[in-house]
Amino acid sequence: MSTPKIVILGAGYGGMMTATRLQKQMGANEAEVTLVNKHNYHYQTTWLHEPAAGTLHHDRTRIAIEDVIDKNKVKFVQDTVVEIKKDEQKVILKNGELTYDYLVIGLGFEPETFGIKGLKENAFSIRSVNSVRKIREHIEYQFASYNNDKEKQEERLTFIVGGAGFSGIEFIGELADRVPELCHEFDIDREKVRVINVEAAPTILPGFDQELVDYAKTLLESKGIEFKLGTMIKECKEDGVVLSKDDQLEEIKANTVVWTGGVRGNSILEKSGFEAMRGRIKVEKDLRAPGFDNVFVVGDCALIINEEIDRPYPPTAQIAIQQSYTCSHNLLALIRGGHLESFNYSSKGTVASLGKGEAIGKVGNKHLYGGTASAMKKIIDNRYLFLLGGPSLVLKKGKLKLF
Amino acid sequence: MSTPKIVILGAGYGGMMTATRLQKQMGANEAEVTLVNKHNYHYQTTWLHEPAAGTLHHDRTRIAIEDVIDKNKVKFVQDTVVEIKKDEQKVILKNGELTYDYLVIGLGFEPETFGIKGLKENAFSIRSVNSVRKIREHIEYQFASYNNDKEKQEERLTFIVGGAGFSGIEFIGELADRVPELCHEFDIDREKVRVINVEAAPTILPGFDQELVDYAKTLLESKGIEFKLGTMIKECKEDGVVLSKDDQLEEIKANTVVWTGGVRGNSILEKSGFEAMRGRIKVEKDLRAPGFDNVFVVGDCALIINEEIDRPYPPTAQIAIQQSYTCSHNLLALIRGGHLESFNYSSKGTVASLGKGEAIGKVGNKHLYGGTASAMKKIIDNRYLFLLGGPSLVLKKGKLKLF
Incomplete structure (x- = not known):
């Protein structure tokens, strides 16, 4: 045999x-x-x-x-x-x-782009090491180019994130931290940068309890994120998006659209x-x-x-x-x-990160916020590494503060 | 008064x-x-x-x-x-x-683009902090994009530097060091990358003695640089250059052209x-x-x-x-x-760097090579800082190995 x-x-x-x-x-x-x-x-x-x-x-x-x-x-x-x-x-x-x-x-x-026109061609998606390092470089290139343009192009500094689910919000959380660094690196006023989260549903993070959702939204808004909820992306063009809310159309020029909506x-x-x-x-x-x-x-x-x-x-x-x-x-x-x-x-619970040191989560019926939730997120990440490759992998790739 | x-x-x-x-x-x-x-x-x-x-x-x-x-x-x-x-x-x-x-x-x-068609519109130039950080980001973006393209585009990994004078060669020297790092960072074979220096004169570094020129050219070739000497850029397009040598035209696809020729x-x-x-x-x-x-x-x-x-x-x-x-x-x-x-x-002498730890130079009638020339280059750089802002500026911005 x-x-x-x-x-x-x-x-x-x-x-x-x-x-x-x-x-x-x-x-x-x-x-x-x-x-x-x-x-x-x-x-x-x-x-x-x-x-x-x-x-x-x-x-x-x-x-x-x-x-x-x-x-x-x-x-x-x-x-x-x-x-x-x-x-x-x-x-x-x-x-x-x-x-x-x-x-x-x-x-x-x-x-999944649900047939939204132009999304497949013109939006980035967070799906692989290859795709994300391209997003990172694309964003940096927009900042690096801005001061070189004779006519300043606001679309270089406008970032649209489609989808306010788990991935969309976690990405927005990181962007909120990254934008001030990029502004410093490339001599640009933070005020000139727009990061806009567009979501068709009336709320961010569907599935999470209202209390947690409110915490996340308030926190991200305090870091300068704009939310457009109950808003659909009708079309994604090379140079921006067409949005629709209550049958009103709005076009926003943006060189960067990241789709996390499905x-x-x-x-x-x-x-x-x-x-x-x-x-x-x-x-x-x-x-x-x-x-x-x-x-x-x-x-x-x-x-x-x-x-x-x-x-x-x-x-x-x-x-x-x-x-x-x-x-x-x-x-x-x-x-x-x-x-x-x-x-x-x-389900062992769920934690969504909101940038450095911030997160929300639910474990059983317990709500977690801020530093506690963020620590829990790191524990989850490290636990997976432990399951996959034992303690040596946790040491090598884990999210640890050793010093 | x-x-x-x-x-x-x-x-x-x-x-x-x-x-x-x-x-x-x-x-x-x-x-x-x-x-x-x-x-x-x-x-x-x-x-x-x-x-x-x-x-x-x-x-x-x-x-x-x-x-x-x-x-x-x-x-x-x-x-x-x-x-x-x-x-x-x-x-x-x-x-x-x-x-x-x-x-x-x-x-x-x-x-100075000498009226070469498309050079002003399509080539980068090394002239300011703004312009160089854009070049850096543009180069990184090419590497970051390469593995995302369904049809691999060799023009992403082809870099043309126009001009083999001081700036052109010093830039080529740095690129020669940087390319292997970028290949490692973005999972790309070094073999796929071309760095081509195009110069209308029959030699690089006009004005330097032949011995120094030979040293520089051999060193850079050993790091994978291609030289096209006695070659004119006839046109710079969005996606490459048209070259002319002995009345023979050659088109090379390249997303990156840096002009240092005048x-x-x-x-x-x-x-x-x-x-x-x-x-x-x-x-x-x-x-x-x-x-x-x-x-x-x-x-x-x-x-x-x-x-x-x-x-x-x-x-x-x-x-x-x-x-x-x-x-x-x-x-x-x-x-x-x-x-x-x-x-x-x-003239206090001239030193041209050729990447990390390498340079050529002439001080009086003395030729300098390799590590000695490179050390001399750093001394020149630090001396300027000293003249401008005294010892504290040398400490702050100087090229020093303190450890």
């Missing part, structure tokens, strides 16, 4: 943790595990708003895959997934192909013929794709309904990590012949 | 040093000295190739004017000169005007009706403008013939600083009633 082949697509939270869980729990030669990823590093998607604003170096958010995997147990292939030939149990890569007995799909998210699963799933809603497969309780007993889906490509409110759980790092536990358990159960377990999400 | 008014236009090497010389030598209330400058800082033009490449922070190259002037003796006005009404002894500023009894013009250089004096001189050649006034031996007994010209706006070779001295910091001595002496002579002295340039 030949060794079963497990192929894991994507080294995000779900795929990476599935790989490290397997390497811990598998016996020698129990399975041949291959992890496929476009880059030779894993990155912390939930930290990306920081290097996007320029408040943290992007290298702090990424981890070399070979620093975390045990090469005796997991083989790493650096390549880009083109298509999954699910009926042939084969994955087509840009530079080759792989066959599998078991597949784990952890291909992550793409921005995510979807990876479009490779639809291309590969899976039944998916916005790139997400509505998985079975054991995290397998319906009709495919050997295909698991984790992370942002997995759609799971929260039965309490009959709506999908939002895609987060927390849920992806929990899924990796179920997924690795169930893979071993299939190989060894055992009982497959059902996935049950258990 | 009223106190004579001296107005100094520009806080470059010539203007700034004239102001500080005057404040040292003048008695109380002997003259009312006003220094006019666009920015509230003086900068080291000869260092600008470093922040342009990103190897030194731009703040290291600038000095707050109020840190150097004695407010009891010199009044500083931050404003932009629009025109000199020489017949009315008046200077028109953007936000006001000043009358003078004596004028010192030290308005510096502008790039300088001229400030065009305000011609606008103000002075007789000028490429913005430079051919001054009398005592540095006064012909026909204007109360107008001195120093620095890049002054044209002085080197009678040994019957050609103008090239505009350098060294000559500007020496001119400030003659200029301040002659101003005091006019006020006090004394003998005006003639300007005599005395």
Whole structure:
């Protein structure tokens, strides 16, 4: 009998943790595990708003895959997934192909632009190390150029962030800290800079309690952020946005638009013929794709309904990590012949950062604010590093104040 | 009898040093000295190739004017000169005007593009703190963008430097050091990056001895620089350059073109009706403008013939600083009633840096190379700071290895 082949697509939270869980729990030669990823590093998607604003170096958010995997147990292939030939149990890569007995799909998210005109072409999105260092450099370039223009262009100093969800607000929090630094660096009055958050819903941070929302909004406003709530982006142009509120249109010139207003699963799933809603497969309780007993889906490509409110759980790092536990358990159960377990999400609480030393959060029914929430956020970030790579990884990449 | 008014236009090497010389030598209330400058800082033009490449922070190259002037003796006005009404002894500023009894013009250089098509519109030039930090950010943005493009654009990683004179080669030297850092920062193979120096003359560093030129060229080539000598830039487009060599045309796609191939004096001189050649006034031996007994010209706006070779001295910091001595002496002579002295340039030697720890130079008839030349360059830089602001300025802004 030949060794079963497990192929894991994507080294995000779900795929990476599935790989490290397997390497811990598998016996020698129990399975041949291959992890496929476009880059030779894993990155912390939930930290990306920081290097996007320029408040943290992007290298702090990424981890070399070979620093975390045990090469005796997991083989790493650096390549880009083109298509999954699910009926042939084969994955087509840009530079080759792989066959599998078991597949784990952890291909992550793409921005969802809801068909808003020009958004795909003209807005940045916070999605990868590559994309965020481009945002950082783009922002710096606007500041660096401003004093060189004969006719001063206010659009260079106008920054639109679309979406007031988790990522939008966390990015806004970092920008609020970064703007004064950039003004100092490039000899520009803070007063000339506008940072505008546009959100279609009537409130920021939907899902958070009103008290927390009010705290966040007041804090960010005190740092000079403008909010345009109940406002839709109708169009994103090369040089700005057209907004709509109560049927009134407003055009704002801006060289920088960052869209955080929506995510979807990876479009490779639809291309590969899976039944998916916005790139997400509505998985079975054991995290397998319906009709495919050997295909698991984790992370942002997995759609799971929260039965309490009959709506999908939002895609987060927390849920992806929990899924990796179920997924690795169930893979071993299939190989060894055992009982497959059902996935049950258990929320450990949520904290949204609002810049340096500031955050809001909810753990159980307890509200957290300011320094306490910010400390909790760092604990969450460090805990993940501990789960992934043990204490040495926390020391290397953790958010620590050692001195 | 009223106190004579001296107005100094520009806080470059010539203007700034004239102001500080005057404040040292003048008695109380002997003259009312006003220094006019666009920015509230003086900068080291000869260092600008470093922040342009990103190897030194731009703040290291600038000095707050109020840190150097004695407010009891010199009044500083931050404003932009629009025109000199020489017949009315008046200077028109953007936000006001000043009358003078004596004028010192030290308005510096502008790039000279010799009518080459598109150069003015599409090429960067190394001329001010504002311009160089834009160059630095532009270069970084190219690197940051490269891995985000679906179709890789080689023009993002192609850098053309026009001109192989002093500034061009010093900039190339810094770029050669910076490129590997940027490749590391943005995950790009060094092999993909081209840095091309284009020069119409058959050699780099015209004016230097062949031995020194050979050393410089071999060193820079070993760091991956390409030279295209005896080659003209026919046109600079938004996306590259058209070159011509021996009547053969070659087009090279490049998003970054930096022109260092020529300088001229400030065009305000011609606008103000002075007789000028490429913005430079051919001054009398005592540095006064012909026909204007109360107008001195120093620095890049002054044209002085080197009678040994019957050609103008090239505009350098060294000559500007020496001119400030003659200029301040002659101003005091006019006020006090004394003998005006003639300007005599005395070359103290020249050193061109070639990146970190490398340089070539000639002091007297002695050739300097490598570490020795590089150390000499730092001594020259520090000596200027000493002349300008004494030991405290050397400590604050000098190129020192303190540890």
